[in-house]
Amino acid sequence: MENWIILNKVLILLFIIINGIRGIIDSLSWFVFALICYFCINIAVYIFKQKMLKWIFFLLSITLSILAYVFIHPLFIFLLPLSLIELSSHIIERKWVPLAISVIPIFYIEKALQPEYFLIAISSFIIFNIATKYQIVMLKNEQQIDAMRKSIQKLTKNLNENNEYIRQSEYTFKLEERNRISQEIHDKIGHSMTGALIQMEAAKRLLEIDKEKAMELLQNAINISSDGIENIRLTLKNMKPPTAQVGIHRMKLFLEEFSSKHHIKTALTHHGNMDILSPIQWKIIHENITESLTNSLKYSTATFISVDMKVLNKLIRVEVKDNGSGADKIKKGLGIIGMEERAASIHGKVIIDGTNGFSVTTLLPID
Numbered sequence: 090m091e092n093w094i095i096l097n098k099v100l101i102l103l104f105i106i107i108n109g110i111r112g113i114i115d116s117l118s119w120f121v122f123a124l125i126c127y128f129c130i131n132i133a134v135y136i137f138k139q140k141m142l143k144w145i146f147f148l149l150s151i152t153l154s155i156l157a158y159v160f161i162h163p164l165f166i167f168l169l170p171l172s173l174i175e176l177s178s179h180i181i182e183r184k185w186v187p188l189a190i191s192v193i194p195i196f197y198i199e200k201a202l203q204p205e206y207f208l209i210a211i212s213s214f215i216i217f218n219i220a221t222k223y224q225i226v227m228l229k230n231e232q233q234i235d236a237m238r239k240s241i242q243k244l245t246k247n248l249n250e251n252n253e254y255i256r257q258s259e260y261t262f263k264l265e266e267r268n269r270i271s272q273e274i275h276d277k278i279g280h281s282m283t284g285a286l287i288q289m290e291a292a293k294r295l296l297e298i299d300k301e302k303a304m305e306l307l308q309n310a311i312n313i314s315s316d317g318i319e320n321i322r323l324t325l326k327n328m329k330p331p332t333a334q335v336g337i338h339r340m341k342l343f344l345e346e347f348s349s350k351h352h353i354k355t356a357l358t359h360h361g362n363m364d365i366l367s368p369i370q371w372k373i374i375h376e377n378i379t380e381s382l383t384n385s386l387k388y389s390t391a392t393f394i395s396v397d398m399k400v401l402n403k404l405i406r407v408e409v410k411d412n413g414s415g416a417d418k419i420k421k422g423l424g425i426i427g428m429e430e431r432a433a434s435i436h437g438k439v440i441i442d443g444t445n446g447f448s449v450t451t452l453l454p455i456d
Contacts, residue, residue, distance in 0.1 A: 123157040127168060140179070147176035158198070166198050170210035174217050188214045286310075336371040337363060340378070344396065347382055354393045355382075361400025369435060370453055374398070374407050377428045377439070381409035381449040384424055389413025389447050404437075405453040416443035425449075 127150065134146045150172040157165035170191040177187040191210045195203050289310045295302050337359060344355040366374075378396060385391050391413035399406045419425075419441050428449065429439045437453035 119161050123153065123161050123165065127153055127157075134175075143179065144176065147172055147179075151176065163199055163202055166194065166202060166206060167209050169194055170206070171213040171217065174210075174214055178217070178221075184218070187217075336366065336375075340375065340396070343375070343379070351386055353386070353391060356393075356395045357398075358395070359398040361398075363398075363400060365400065365455060366405065367456070370405060373431045373435065373437070373453065374405075374451060376431060377449065377451045378407065378409055380424045380428050384449075385409075385411040385413060385447060389415070391446070400455075403455055405451075405455060407451040407453075408448055409450075410446055410448035412446050415445060415447050419443050 130146050130150045130153065134143055134150070137143065137146070151169060154165055154168040154172060158169075173191040173194075174187040177190045181187065188210070191214065192207065195206050195210070198206060289307065337357075341357055344357055347353070348355045382394060385394055389411050391411035394409065394411045397406075397408045397410070421429075425439070425441065428451070432439050432451055432453060435453060437451065440450040440452065442448045442450075
């Protein structure tokens with residue numbers, strides 16, 4: 090706002106200097122002195138922020154303009170309207186009152202200056218109001234930016250805290266799991282192996298003295314070792330998550346990353362017993378879904394992609410469908426051919442439909 094008003098004052102000053110330089114050679118020093126005083130007073134208006142000081146400087150500017158008009162040069166009266174507008178706008182809130190106040194002196198100045206004075210008063214009022222509205226908009230935008238910055242800082246802080254909590258939770262979970270596995274191995278497998286070792290050491294000593302007893306001890310050691318191996322197998326089985334759980338979790342994570350990266354909504358639904366899917370079937374399904382998402386991203390202009398997995402009686406059906414433009418004629422490129430070859434490797438097939446959006450359905454037989 091200040092820049093616009095200062096520019097307006099500078100333009101008025103230039104107008105006064107250019108038009109008033111004639112006929113003032115005798116009083117040139119006072120002319121320059123008045124201009125410097127006016128300039129200093131109006132710069133001080135924007136330096137000091139207290140209302141009372143601003144009013145004092147506005148009054149000084151008005152007084153200087155009137156005195157310079159009377160005693161130095163008539164053109165100094167053109168500096169009066171903007172000072173009156175600025176002062177009255179700080180006191181009176183009504184929009185048109187400052188303009189009316191700035192026009193009042195027109196009845197007391199020389200008639201030759203009245204048209205120019207009126208134009209300067211109108212232009213000063215317009216520029217002042219434009220600058221005021223601009224300042225209000227700028228202040229509002231700054232407040233919104235500050236609020237958004239604080240909100241972003243708060244969200245970032247919460248995100249960092251959540252990430253730190255997740256890291257700590259994962260680390261604690263890993264330590265607890267390692268401790269559980271270590272304790273389980275020590276309690277079950279360690280004791281079994283120690284008992285078997287003791288039995289074998291005793292059998293070694295009795296091998297030449299009492300073969301029957303040695304054979305009995307060896308058989309006990311074999312039984313204990315068998316139990317230990319079974320415990321190892323059960324422990325590993327309990328540690329290893331089901332294939333279905335790994336596959337579904339990996340698929341959800343992949344779709345979330347895809348949606349976040351490309352700003353396309355995705356949805357995953359699954360029905361039936363996912364535990365019967367073999368690792369090779371999961372691999373083919375994941376690769377075909379990846380290829381289908383890539384094709385939708387490139388060609389369909391879709392905003393939503395759904396992935397539906399169903400385990401039926403004799404086959405597995407996986408459909409990837411988008412809400413894009415679709416295609417009347419489907420041209421098979423390397424991506425579609427690759428999907429068909431992957432499915433055919435385990436006697437499955439791929440069905441493609443472009444009539445309502447674009448859908449790729451993978452059918453795999455259940456062994």
